[in-house]
Amino acid sequence: MKSRSDQALELSDEILQNIELSEVPLQTAIQKTLRLARLINDMEAVEWVREELKGFSKDANGFLTSTAWEACKRSNRTFYDEDSDGEKANTQSVSVLEQSIEALKERMKVAYDVNVSVSSASQFNPPLPPGNARERQAIASQIANLTEKIEKVRSSFYDYIFNVNFELKFSDITEDIFSRKRLFVDKKLTEISPDAVRKFVSVHENLRSENNEDWANAVHSCRRILKDVADVLYPPKAEPVLVNNKSIKVGEDQVINRLIQYVDSKSESKRFEELVGSHLKYLGERLDSVYGAANKGSHAEVSHEEAERYIIFTYLLIGDLLAL
Numbered sequence: 001m002k003s004r005s006d007q008a009l010e011l012s013d014e015i016l017q018n019i020e021l022s023e024v025p026l027q028t029a030i031q032k033t034l035r036l037a038r039l040i041n042d043m044e045a046v047e048w049v050r051e052e053l054k055g056f057s058k059d060a061n062g063f064l065t066s067t068a069w070e071a072c073k074r075s076n077r078t079f080y081d082e083d084s085d086g087e088k089a090n091t092q093s094v095s096v097l098e099q100s101i102e103a104l105k106e107r108m109k110v111a112y113d114v115n116v117s118v119s120s121a122s123q124f125n126p127p128l129p130p131g132n133a134r135e136r137q138a139i140a141s142q143i144a145n146l147t148e149k150i151e152k153v154r155s156s157f158y159d160y161i162f163n164v165n166f167e168l169k170f171s172d173i174t175e176d177i178f179s180r181k182r183l184f185v186d187k188k189l190t191e192i193s194p195d196a197v198r199k200f201v202s203v204h205e206n207l208r209s210e211n212n213e214d215w216a217n218a219v220h221s222c223r224r225i226l227k228d229v230a231d232v233l234y235p236p237k238a239e240p241v242l243v244n245n246k247s248i249k250v251g252e253d254q255v256i257n258r259l260i261q262y263v264d265s266k267s268e269s270k271r272f273e274e275l276v277g278s279h280l281k282y283l284g285e286r287l288d289s290v291y292g293a294a295n296k297g298s299h300a301e302v303s304h305e306e307a308e309r310y311i312i313f314t315y316l317l318i319g320d321l322l323a324l
Helices: 006-022 026-040 043-054 068-074 094-108 133-192 194-207 212-235 255-266 268-296 304-322
Strands: 078-081 086-089 242-245 246-248
Touching: 006 026, 006 133, 026 043, 026 094, 026 133, 043 068, 068 086, 094 133, 133 194, 133 212, 133 304, 194 212, 194 304, 212 255, 212 304, 242 255, 255 268, 255 304, 268 304
Parallel strands: none
Antiparallel strands: 078 086, 242 246
């Protein structure tokens, strides 16, 4: 079965085509938009579309409710009324507007001027019967007015669906990219360090918690995962290494130093070395600060969003290391 995201993307493509090519009445496109909003769990949009479909709700005094008023604004239905010196809203449903336009078009078809013969033996031409030009002008004006109202609503729905479609496609692209990366990292990591894979599972469990201490524990696990990877890629050495006439420790606790030395020994791109090295140093410093605070018995403040960011960063960095 297709995922909700896939269904939403397919449906948004369909509605855009419906509107762009005028394949269906706007009312039908709005009905489809309700399903689209439900598929992506956009409850604000659900309320908006429901107001459009069921009629704008009113309170006991006959005024629009706050929900209905917001829906009217979102649908470009509001306007400034000079007579009342205030803002009002057109609340006619799209289906009524569309039916009214069709009825006016039928009236226009019969509001033509019939052919009249004015031949006469008299030297005076008889008066011409009145034509229907004024009626046609009035009908055309009504059609233009109703069409303008519909087009405002149409543009609001088109903009919403277009944005949803773009977001879904962008999300699909990034998800596809990350999925390929994940498959590669999972396979390679399982081969070199099954323990690191198990720690990532533990990290996931900690992130599902509502306790911020568990989020900090997830960050601690990232530090241990990096050590597991470093132990395989660049095992600790008792003696420092010399880099640009500078002595660098690469012992048991110098995890980041060891990983940087691994990158230096494997990469042929100086730019790649600098980029990954700077990322490793930044991540290492942050992980060490959280780890150090825990060792001192204090609580390091780590938000859920921050923990997620460090975990993703750790995962992607490991992917870069394993790709060398």
